[in-house]
Amino acid sequence: MKLDPSLHKTLLQLATTLRTQNANSAPKTTPEQEAVDKAVAELSRNRDAASAAQMAVDDMENEILRIQSDERKLRRRKKDGQDALGAETDEERRRDLNHDVYTAKSRIADLMSELQEAHNEIHALRNNRDLAQSRVKDTERKVADARAAAEAAAAATPEGEDPAVVIAHLEEKLPSEALAEFHAQRLENGVGAALFNGRSCSGCAMVLPATGISDIRNTPKDEVPQCPECGSYLITDIS
Template sequence: MKAEVSHQRLLLELTALDAELSRIAHRSKTLAEQKRFDELQAEQRAAQDRLAVLQIAVEDLDGQVSRFESEIDGVRQREDRDRSLLESGTVNPKQLAEIQHELETLERRQASLEDSVLEVMERREELVNQQAVEQIEIDRLNGEVATAAQARDIALAEIEQTRSVAGIRRTELAQTISADLVAVYERQRTSTGVGAGLLQGRRCGACRIEIDRGQSAQITAAPEDDVVRCPECGAILLRFTGIGS
C-alpha cells in the first residue's frame, strides 16, 4: 500500500492526538478529585449510619422509660388503693397485716423501678450526647462533600473541554488524510491500541521493540510513499524525524 508522505506525516499528529485522548480518558477514570469525593461520601454515609443507630437506641430507651413509668403508675395506684383501705377502718386485723406487707413490697418495687428509670435516663443522656457529636461530624462532612463535589466537577469540566478540543481536531485531521490510510491505522489501533509509531533508528515507536538489521534495511530502502508496517506489532512505521522535518 502507498500513501503520500504528507499524509503519513499527518498520521503522526493523529497518533499524538489519540495518545492524548487516551491519557484524558485514563485521567477521567482515575481522577484524584473523584477519589476524594468518594472517600468523603463513604465517611458521610458511615456517620449517618452511626447517627441512625444511635437514634434507634434512644427510641428503644424511650420505650423502656415509658414501660417503667407505666409500671410505676400501676404501683402507685395500687398503693393509693391500699392506703384508702387502711384509712377506711373497715379492714380486719388479718387484712391489715396483709395490706401493710403489700405496701412495703410496693414501695420496694417502686424504688427499684425509679432506679431503673434513672439508669435508663443516664444512658439516654449519653446517647443523646453522642448524637450531638455525630451530627457535628455530619455537618462538617456535608461541607467537605460539597466542596469536593465542586472540585471534581471543575476538574471534569476541564477534562471534557480538553477532550472536546482534541476530538474536534482529530476529526478534522482524519478528514484530510487518505481514507485508506486512516482505515489501516484504525484497524491496527483497534487491534493493539496503537495504530502507528515513529521509527527511531531501528526501534518502533509503537511497540518500542528494536527491529533486526535485515528487516530494518528493507524498511529503509522502501520508497517514501510505501506504507511500511512494523514486523513485530504491525503498526504503521512513520519514517521521518517528525512533522515539518
C-alpha cells in the same frame, strides 16, 4: 506516501490521537475523584453510626415510658391500699393491706432508682447521638467540598471530544490510499506517523544519520518521508 502538504498535520494528529486513545483506554480515577469516593464511604459509615445512636436513644426513651407507666400503676395500688386501710378494722385484712402497701412502696423505690439510672443513660446516649449527627454534617460538608474540587479539576482539564469521534473525523479528511499506508505502518511499529524535529524521529526517538536527514529534507512536499530506523511516516512541517 503521497499526501497533499495541507494534510500532513492531519496525519500526525490522527497518529497522536490513536496513541493517546490507547494510553487512556483504561479510565484512570483522578485523585479528586478518589477523595470524593472516600468521603462518600465515610459519610455512609457515619450515617449508619448516627442511626444506630438514634435507635439507642429511642429504646431508652421507651424504657423510661415503661418505668413511668409501672410507677403510676403502683402509686394507684398504694393509694387504694391506704384508702382501704382507713376503713378496714379486721386485723387479718389490715395485715394483708399493709403488706400490699409496703410491697408497692418498695417496688416504687426500685422503679425510682431504675428511672434515675435510665435518665443518666439517656443523657449519655443523647450526647452520643448528637456527636454522631454532627459527624454526619461534617462529612456531608466534606463530600460537598470534595465534589466541588473534583468538578473544578474536571473543568480545568477539559475532556474534549470523544476520541473515537475525533479519529473518525480526521480519517475522513485523508485520502484512502494514504490512510491505508498509514494503518499498515501503524500495525508494523505501533506508531504509524511521527513528528520529525530536524534531527530525530519522535516515533523511535533515534537521532537520524546525516544522510537520512538530507533524504528527508529532499523529499518532495507532496510526499511523506519515512524514518530510516522505524519506518514511521515523518511529518516535518506542522505550521
